[in-house]
Amino acid sequence: MRLAKHIPNGITSLNLFCGSLAIVYAFEDKFETALLFIILSAIFDFFDGLAARALRSYSDMGKELDSLADIVSFGLAPALMGVNYLHGFSNISHIATLWPILIAVFSGLRLAKFNLDTRQTESFLGLPVPANALFFASFITFVNQHPETFNVYLSNQYSIQILSVALSLLLVSEIPMFSMKLKKLGWKENKVRYIFFIITIPVSAALYIFFGVNWTGIVSFFFLFYIVYNIVVSIFRTRS
Numbered sequence: 001m002r003l004a005k006h007i008p009n010g011i012t013s014l015n016l017f018c019g020s021l022a023i024v025y026a027f028e029d030k031f032e033t034a035l036l037f038i039i040l041s042a043i044f045d046f047f048d049g050l051a052a053r054a055l056r057s058y059s060d061m062g063k064e065l066d067s068l069a070d071i072v073s074f075g076l077a078p079a080l081m082g083v084n085y086l087h088g089f090s091n092i093s094h095i096a097t098l099w100p101i102l103i104a105v106f107s108g109l110r111l112a113k114f115n116l117d118t119r120q121t122e123s124f125l126g127l128p129v130p131a132n133a134l135f136f137a138s139f140i141t142f143v144n145q146h147p148e149t150f151n152v153y154l155s156n157q158y159s160i161q162i163l164s165v166a167l168s169l170l171l172v173s174e175i176p177m178f179s180m181k182l183k184k185l186g187w188k189e190n191k192v193r194y195i196f197f198i199i200t201i202p203v204s205a206a207l208y209i210f211f212g213v214n215w216t217g218i219v220s221f222f223f224l225f226y227i228v229y230n231i232v233v234s235i236f237r238t239r240s
Contacts, residue, residue, distance in 0.1 A: 005057040008048045012065050015044035019073025022137075026081040029088075031141040034081055035216060038137050041073035042130045046181075067111045074133035075107030078140075082160055085140050089157050099161040103136060106168035113172065124177045127170040127227060131177075135223035136167060142216040170227065176237075177230040192233060200225055 022037035048066065052058055082100025086092060107129045119125060140160070178192050187194060200222055207213040207221060 005055065005059075007055060008052040008057055009059075009062050009065055011044050011048040011051055012062065012069050015041045015048065015073055016065075016069035018044065019069065019077050022073065022077040023080055026077065026084050029084065031081060031085070031137075031144050032216060034077065035137045035141045035219075038073060038077055038133055039219075041069075041077075042134060045070065045073070045130060063115070067115060070111055070129055071104070071108050074129040075104040075111075078133040078137040079104035079107075079164075081137050081140050082164060085144060086157055086160055088144075092157050096157060096161070099164045100136075102164050102168040103132070103171075106171040107132065110171040123179050126173045126175060127167065127177060128179075129171065131223050131226055132167050132171055134219060135227065136163065138216050138219035138223065139163070142214075142220050145214070145216060175231060175234050177226075180226075196226070196229055199229075 018037040018041040022034040022041065025031075025034040025037065045066070048062075052062060079100045079102075082103065083097055086097035086100070110126055110129055113126070114124075117125065143159075178196075180193065203225075204218050204222060208218060213221070
């Protein structure tokens with residue numbers, strides 16, 4: 001039983017390990033591999049909480065370790081992917097390549113806010129750091145894989161800089177955003193979640209089958225739609 005209580009922290013440590021590897025591969029220009037390790041970090045981030053609940057092994061150390069792992073895996077790793085991606089452009093100043101560092105800074109602010117905010121037990125206020133990381137990292141990977149297609153509008157330094165600022169502001173915003181975790185299966189409790197999945201799953205399949213969008217593009221679309229969907233739902237709730 002004494003060993004069991006360390007399992008959640010072990011899983012969290014795997015989150016941190018994968019996030020560290022993502023940073024290594026980001027600086028080797030292996031963005032797809034870096035993205036894979038961020039996805040693995042997100043999987044471990046999901047299961048450490050699940051394990052803690054199942055084993056009833058909550059601890060203050062586990063909470064602190066989780067935040068430290070998240071700032072590396074979902075803050076620093078995608079931010080450094082953005083920095084290294086911008087280094088690939090000619091005629092760009094060194095300072096201009098540092099805009100994605102805002103992602104790391106605001107992810108830290110977001111995590112600190114989340115740890116103290118008792119309003120965010122069932123859903124979120126502001127963009128969750130794992131969702132932000134998965135969108136930003138997959139977007140960079142996707143446009144890096146298809147520069148000839150997106151060169152004018154997306155594969156340029158300005159889109160990454162603007163995106164870095166916009167996502168940073170969303171991280172610390174007060175926009176309600178649902179958690180993708182399903183604690184119950186009822187329609188009433190999960191209406192927003194079910195509608196989201198009903199839309200994204202067939203659209204993702206269509207993008208893959210009919211347009212040949214690869215998996216990095218699918219991941220990018222999924223989390224972009226998550227962001228837009230929550231913003232639109234929030235606007236309609238405010239007006240109603």
